[in-house]
Amino acid sequence: MDKNEISRIFEEIGVLMELKGENPFKVRAYYNGARIIELMEEDLHQLVEENRLHEIEGIGKALEEKIIELVKTGELEFYRRLKEEFPEGLLELLKIQGLGPKKVRVLYDKLNITSVEELERACLEDKLSNLKGFGEKTTKKILEGIENYKNFSGQYLISTGLAYGNEMVKVLKTNPLIKRVSLAGSIRRHKETIKDIDIIASCDEDNRLAVMDFFTSLEGIKDVKEKGITKSSLRLPMGINVDLRLVGDGEYPNALQHFTGSKEHNTALRQRAKEMGYKVNEYGIFKGDNPQPVKTEEDLYKLLQLDYIPPEIRENNGEIEAAEKGNLPNLIKTSDIKGVMHIHSNYSDGHNTIEELVQKGISLGFKYIGISDHSRSAIYAGGLKEEDIKRQHEEIGILQEKYKDIVILKGIESDILADGSLDYSDEVLESFDYIIGSIHSNFSMDINTMTKRLIKAINNRYLTILGHATGRLLLSRPSYTLDIEAVIEACGKNQVAIEINSNPHRLELDWRMCRFAKERGVFIAIEPDAHRVEGIDDIQYGVGVARKGWLEEANVLNSWETDKVLEFLRKRKSNI
């Protein structure tokens, strides 16, 4: 059993214990354990072999025993028994906004509600208002939550898709019968959320059955939903479906192109092919009945007299016209990133010391790294008081002496307060190299008040970067209401950069707005919002969003050389 699966089980144990009403700290120990295992760099099996699990902070005797049982037997008696105490549907109910373990428990105990459908019916029949702690407003709120849930159900974050998808592809590559294999579909296009994992592979016709046997008997799958010689579908324990399509190697480029989509892109591409006297489908490209020789996806686009269109921008947003004219953007790459500025240290709610973060930056070849802890109003996150800031700046000074190959910047992630002001006096704000401004509280404002609040912050000369501009959390919380276009325009006018927050739950500024920002001369900072060293690797997801938004090096602040970035920060601050 691999660490992702063990992490998932601990997470679920945490949820079930909350339902049971266990001691909240005990519950947190399991959530904490799940996170530690997920982010662990060492080999879990090796740690079990060497009996070294307890050396990890946060893993005590009880969790150690459970991990060992899972690794050795693939099962966990404690988990099995815990699961039996509640019907499976209750876990789904917890995903509904406004419903926590306590309320779900009451719904189950008093009304025997075990599924979202039953809950919806009970709300519509007004059965909840008789329950203690429930009233008219709660029912209304739950119904809204259900609506929201329905829009999100069956979807997963791109990070989840990539983690499992890449692993699947890696395993398939070990099979010598498979000639070529790749992820396809929305994962390959780097959509922020995905429904399933699509994989395309090629092999000789005689080997199809053997390859499908291999695929459907892989370790760690929950069940096989369908099995054929051209398509098989299976489900992973966490619920996500994986489809494998198997074609001959000659058909591979077309199949890959076809199943990468998007549907809209393919429709437009087929239309173009038709005008040129070709026919394109998932099996090939034809002139009359004659298949045209195509060895790669690149060949296919070339035959249609187009530059190669990267998968991320295949959304029928003008990419075909641009490819025709040779005007495709030279999309930003992860290797272009020269530093990051949105990182939390253990001064606030981050896990690592500044020195550890700096060392990680150096190991990634960064030329600069900025520390931006939470500001004083973010009490839940240990926001920095003025004396903490002084202490932090002193430490950064000392570290800068020690590490000469990287520039360490003094930043802060300042809360944008309800009235649009930043979280410290001008004198304190002046002491930072840059300031990221983000909204963390008072989300429910009408569109005008919220837009004014943001624009007031953007007009403040100390604000350098607007953090997670719309506050959405993918698959759980919609953006707050704001006039995003007005906000972007204000950023352009003031030369305030906008962040693409690379945390897989955020991934905003949304790629759909990136081109709007680009066209208005707004610079984008692709930031990890890391709370521990490993979190910095999340920039890969942010880069995916930037690519989807047609961004190039010139648009991305932290792909610039150090001098240019420092100049940008200095200029902004002195712009009175």
Place this chain on the structure above:
DNA sequence: GTATCACAATACCGCACGGCCAACCGTGC
């Protein structure tokens, strides 16, 4: 359940807000 400078007993981010019910509890950041 974990960590701890008391090895048995204690602390573990802490506050705002909304809603139900009348002073608080659950949810969410």
